[in-house]
Amino acid sequence: MIITIEIDDKLLEKAIAMSDRGTLNTSIEEALREYIQRRQQLKVLDLFGTIDYEEDYDYKQQRQRP
Numbered sequence: 001m002i003i004t005i006e007i008d009d010k011l012l013e014k015a016i017a018m019s020d021r022g023t024l025n026t027s028i029e030e031a032l033r034e035y036i037q038r039r040q041q042l043k044v045l046d047l048f049g050t051i052d053y054e055e056d057y058d059y060k061q062q063r064q065r066p
Contacts, residue, residue: 019027
């Protein structure tokens with residue numbers, strides 16, 4: 001997909017310098033992957049404290065064979 005966007009040149013230079021591959025396209029793709037991964041992690045963090053559980057649940061009992 002071809003998209004025209006305006007990004008700060010200094011920002012792009014830093015991203016390319018920090019990238020393992022050192023090309024513009026791979027640097028942008030890597031940054032987008034990291035952005036998506038970070039956002040997904042933040043969504044998981046939002047779930048903490050929202051799950052109800054039974055106080056008397058015995059997880060060790062589930063490990064025993066019948």
